[in-house]
Amino acid sequence: MTLTSRLIIFVAVLASLLEIIDTSIVNVAIPTMMGNLGATLEDVSMVITGYTVANAIVLPLSAWLGERIGRRNYYLGCISIFTITSVACGLAPNLISLIIFRILQGLAGGALLPTSQALIYEQFPKEKAGIAGAIFGMSVMVGPTLGPVLGGYLTDNYGWRSIFNINLPIGILTLFLGVICIQDRTNGVKNKTDLDVFGLILLVLGVGCLQFLLERGQADDWFESKLITSACIISFISLVTFVWWELRVKFPIINLRLFKEPIVVSGIILMSCLGFFLYGIVFILPVFLTRTFNYNAVQIGEIFIPGSLLTALFMPFIGKQVQTIRDPRILIFIGLFTVEICLYMMTFFSSLTSERDILYMLFARGVALAFLFIPINSTILSQFSGFELGQVAGLLNLFRQIGGSIGIALIGTLLARNTNYNYNQLISHVTNLNQNAMNSFNSTVMNFSNTFIKDIGLANTSSAAIASLYNRIQNQAFVLSFLQLVGIMMVIFSISFIPILFIKLKKKVQNVSDSH
Numbered sequence: 001m002t003l004t005s006r007l008i009i010f011v012a013v014l015a016s017l018l019e020i021i022d023t024s025i026v027n028v029a030i031p032t033m034m035g036n037l038g039a040t041l042e043d044v045s046m047v048i049t050g051y052t053v054a055n056a057i058v059l060p061l062s063a064w065l066g067e068r069i070g071r072r073n074y075y076l077g078c079i080s081i082f083t084i085t086s087v088a089c090g091l092a093p094n095l096i097s098l099i100i101f102r103i104l105q106g107l108a109g110g111a112l113l114p115t116s117q118a119l120i121y122e123q124f125p126k127e128k129a130g131i132a133g134a135i136f137g138m139s140v141m142v143g144p145t146l147g148p149v150l151g152g153y154l155t156d157n158y159g160w161r162s163i164f165n166i167n168l169p170i171g172i173l174t175l176f177l178g179v180i181c182i183q184d185r186t187n188g189v190k191n192k193t194d195l196d197v198f199g200l201i202l203l204v205l206g207v208g209c210l211q212f213l214l215e216r217g218q219a220d221d222w223f224e225s226k227l228i229t230s231a232c233i234i235s236f237i238s239l240v241t242f243v244w245w246e247l248r249v250k251f252p253i254i255n256l257r258l259f260k261e262p263i264v265v266s267g268i269i270l271m272s273c274l275g276f277f278l279y280g281i282v283f284i285l286p287v288f289l290t291r292t293f294n295y296n297a298v299q300i301g302e303i304f305i306p307g308s309l310l311t312a313l314f315m316p317f318i319g320k321q322v323q324t325i326r327d328p329r330i331l332i333f334i335g336l337f338t339v340e341i342c343l344y345m346m347t348f349f350s351s352l353t354s355e356r357d358i359l360y361m362l363f364a365r366g367v368a369l370a371f372l373f374i375p376i377n378s379t380i381l382s383q384f385s386g387f388e389l390g391q392v393a394g395l396l397n398l399f400r401q402i403g404g405s406i407g408i409a410l411i412g413t414l415l416a417r418n419t420n421y422n423y424n425q426l427i428s429h430v431t432n433l434n435q436n437a438m439n440s441f442n443s444t445v446m447n448f449s450n451t452f453i454k455d456i457g458l459a460n461t462s463s464a465a466i467a468s469l470y471n472r473i474q475n476q477a478f479v480l481s482f483l484q485l486v487g488i489m490m491v492i493f494s495i496s497f498i499p500i501l502f503i504k505l506k507k508k509v510q511n512v513s514d515s516h
Contacts, residue, residue, distance in 0.1 A: 005123040007181040009135060012116035014174040015079055016136065017146075018167060019109040022086070023051070024147030024282075028298075029160040036160065037095045049215040050099050051106035052405070056211040057204050058110025059398040063390030064253045066115060072184045075115050079178060081108035083171025090164035114394040119182070121381060121389070135319075136377070138312045148286075149301030156298075199245055199253045206238035207398075214405040222413070255391055264392060266499035267380035270332070271396045272403030273496035274372050277339055279404030280489060281365060284411050284482065289358075291478050292351050303355070307362030314370035319378075328375045329500050335371030336496050342368055343490045350479055379503060411485055418481035426473050 026048055034044050058065075066074040085105040092098035120136045154162040209231040216228065223229050246252040258264050282304075289295040289303070322328055342364040348357070377396065384392050 004181050007177055009120055009123055011174055011178045011181060012119045013135065013138075014170060015075075015112045015178075016116045018079075018082060018170060018174065019055075019112040021147045021150065022105070022109065022167070023055070025151035025154075025163050026051075028148050028151040028301075029155045029163055032155050032160045037098070039095045043095060045216075046099050047095075047102050049212065050103040051109070052215055052401075053208050053211040054103045054106030055110040056398060056401055056405075057207050058107050059114060059401065060203065060207065060254050060391075060394050061200075062111045062114045062394045063118075065111065066390060070184050071115065072182050074111060075119075075182060076175060076178050078108040078111040078115075079171060079175050081105075082112065083167055083175065086164045086167035086171065090161040113397050114390065117377070117381075117393045117397070118390050121393075135315075138315050147301075149298060149305070152296070152298035152301060196246075196249055196251060196253050199242060199249060202238045202242035202245060203253060206235050206242050209235035209238065210402070211405060214402075214409045217409050217413070254395075255388070258388065258392060258395070261383075262502045262504060263380060263383055264395070266502045267376060267392070267396055268399045269499040270372075270376050270496055271400040272406075273493055274369075274376065275400035275403030275405075276407035277489070277493055278369065278400075280407035280411055281342075283408045284415070284485060285358075287415070288349065288478075288482050291475065292353075303358065304362060306359060307366035310363055310366035311370045314367055315374060318370050318374045322375055322378045328379045329503055331371050331375040332379070332500055332503075333497070335368050335375070336493075336500075338364055338368035338371060339493055339496075340490060343486055343493065346486045347483055347490075349482065349486075351475065407489075411489075414485055414488065415481055418484055419477050422480045423474060423477035426477055 030044055030048075033047070034040070037044065069077075082105055085101050085108060088101040089098055089105060092101055117136050150166075151163050154166065213228050213231040213235065220228050223232070243256060246254060246256045286295075286300045289300050295303070318331065321331060325331065342361055345357075345361040345364060349361075380396065381389055381393060
């Protein structure tokens with residue numbers, strides 16, 4: 001491998017980390033931003049939603065834009081815009097300007113993942129596609145883990161603005177090296193066809209509104225909100241019309257005929273399920289650790305690190321296995337089966353669960369992600385080349401993100417509703433007529449001292465006992481809801497075994513080196 005190829009891989013990994021870390025680094029700074037900007041949680045959450053929606057809009061467009069503008073100009077331009085808007089976010093004087101800059105940052109960041117993925121695959125011959133997948137996979141899997149830890153550290157020590165300003169030196173380094181080594185494809189021709197304005201508008205409306213309703217649905221009580229209802233209607237009409245239009249137009253933005261390939265459909269379903277599991281666990285486990293063990297953001301990030309490092313260690317091994325194994329579907333099956341084991345281990349979680357048990361589950365998760373991410377990407381992308389490879393890479397990244405958004409929306413909604421239902425069921429048994437409830441109440445009263453009660457600001461030991469009993473019931477209702485959700489996730493994820501049957505590799509696998 002030449003020095004130029006190594007530099008290209010380094011640039012692509014840095015760009016991927018920039019985008020992925022920025023997706024999760026903001027989450028831990030939300031409380032600080034609320035106090036500093038004088039905004040509500042609902043208002044500040046638009047900083048995350050705006051970025052995610054903008055990101056989702058650009059993902060499927062990335063290959064088309066790169067072909068039209070030129071890969072070098074497009075990629076380096078997006079790195080520049082991403083870096084500039086990061087600094088602008090750090091300097092934003094108010095919430096409105098911060099949200100605007102985050103949307104612009106998301107639009108630029110949407111290009112980085114699929115283009116970086118294609119650039120990495122381009123540096124390897126077809127028979128070494130597994131190694132390319134391992135290199136890209138390490139950045140994609142490690143990024144979400146580093147985000148909360150880095151965000152918590154920077155926010156606590158340097159303020160929330162530092163989580164954006166840190167992108168400046170990394171962005172400048174990435175851009176400098178990119179200018180040196182990134183080139184357009186020698187056999188690539190810029191797409192000078194007419195701009196499909198109507199298709200572009202439909203895609204922006206459809207994907208943007210879909211991502212918005214998934215991000216904001218639970219917070220706005222879903223279809224009780226006119227805004228969410230309108231977003232759902234606009235998204236449905238836009239996406240249906242988009243499909244109809246793109247199949248008729250001469251030069252479509254996205255080649256929807258790719259969906260005629262069973263391997264593309266199978267890959268999209270698998271990546272959606274992977275996103276559902278990846279982001280679903282990252283969402284629900286921190287809530288469990290916070291509610292049950294009072295972990296802060298940095299502690300939560302730290303407990304994810306060992307499993308993520310295990311993923312990174314396994315990826316080179318899995319990359320080599322992809323090259324040598326006759327049927328890569330075996331690796332995918334092992335990964336899916338390990339996910340089910342991981343979820344099964346979570347069904348035993350409770351307030352008595354040790355940190356060791358949680359780490360064992362995260363180790364299983366780490367192994368599962370290594371067995372899934374590389375074989376799925378390498379198997380699907382190795383069947384395409386050139387412009388089609390870029391489009392398929394964009395679609396895989398888009399549906400991984402949509403799958404994750406669906407997972408978070410579903411889990412958030414069911415968690416809130418199940419917790420309320422379980423609480424009402426439990427509280428109905430806590431009465432004066434229930435001997436166990438009265439024994440628990442009386443023993444709690446006896447354990448509290450009057451001095452302690454005065455210190456915490458309660459009137460008497462009875463009030464303290466009632467408050468304690470209330471908290472215990474709330475926690476028990478949450479744990480029951482958590483276990484119910486894990487069971488639902490196991491059932492939903494079992495769907496991912498079906499697409500394996502439809503992954504049919506061509507007799508002559510196309511080289512992945514001629515990519516967008």
